[in-house]
Amino acid sequence: MREQRLSQHWRWAESRWPRLRLRLWRGGSLPVTTRTTGWTRSRASTEWYSDTTTLSGFRDALLWAGNYILANHNEYALEDKDLAVIVVARHISTSYGFNSAMWAKYGATLAGEPSGDAKSTEPPKANPTAATLATLTGQGVQFAVCSMATRRLAGMIARSTGGNTDAVFAELSANLIANARLVPAGIVAVNRAQERGYSLAAA
Numbered sequence: 001m002r003e004q005r006l007s008q009h010w011r012w013a014e015s016r017w018p019r020l021r022l023r024l025w026r027g028g029s030l031p032v033t034t035r036t037t038g039w040t041r042s043r044a045s046t047e048w049y050s051d052t053t054t055l056s057g058f059r060d061a062l063l064w065a066g067n068y069i070l071a072n073h074n075e076y077a078l079e080d081k082d083l084a085v086i087v088v089a090r091h092i093s094t095s096y097g098f099n100s101a102m103w104a105k106y107g108a109t110l111a112g113e114p115s116g117d118a119k120s121t122e123p124p125k126a127n128p129t130a131a132t133l134a135t136l137t138g139q140g141v142q143f144a145v146c147s148m149a150t151r152r153l154a155g156m157i158a159r160s161t162g163g164n165t166d167a168v169f170a171e172l173s174a175n176l177i178a179n180a181r182l183v184p185a186g187i188v189a190v191n192r193a194q195e196r197g198y199s200l201a202a203a
Helices: 002-016 055-076 091-097 100-110 130-138 147-161 165-173 186-195
Strands: 046-052 083-089 142-146 180-183 199-202
Touching: 046 055, 046 186, 055 083, 055 091, 055 130, 055 199, 083 091, 083 186, 091 142, 091 147, 100 147, 142 147, 142 186, 147 165, 147 180, 180 186, 186 199
Parallel strands: 046 083, 046 199, 083 142, 142 180
Antiparallel strands: none
16 A cells, blocks of 8 residues: 555656656665765655754744654655654754753843744743654654854854853753754755755755
């Protein structure tokens, strides 16, 4: 049943977008790709990542990741271990790459510009996406957090608190969300994922 559904899906995709260079399944079983280098290592039937640069984009990416996993579960009988999913947090969305302890301590800086909502006068005391993150990390979703943006945030925090940028950077780096890895630059992570065949959804 799983193979039949996938075969129908790919035939439809090929008919809709014949000129795209799609990595399609052909034959009687799902392909298993083995990645053996860097943070994109996986042994999965399908590989997908989302590139995010804004806070709202990060939240959208979490929603899409959940939908991606659910649809593959329900329609193609794929399990969590069959799916390699990565969300890249870079530029402004980097703030969501840190755990609630950092938000409790530095929420005013991590939250960015005020929303303008009168009810939001106090900065968040926890990562606003913590509940969704807990669900997705339990399903194996991985996160790449931009080191360059982290250093920028560390500088902002150091200036506002009278601290040391290097010390704050080290603290942030040690307090990433679960299943996260600090990467040299978010944009490099995007490039490496594409080089290794991951499908892209920009948020």
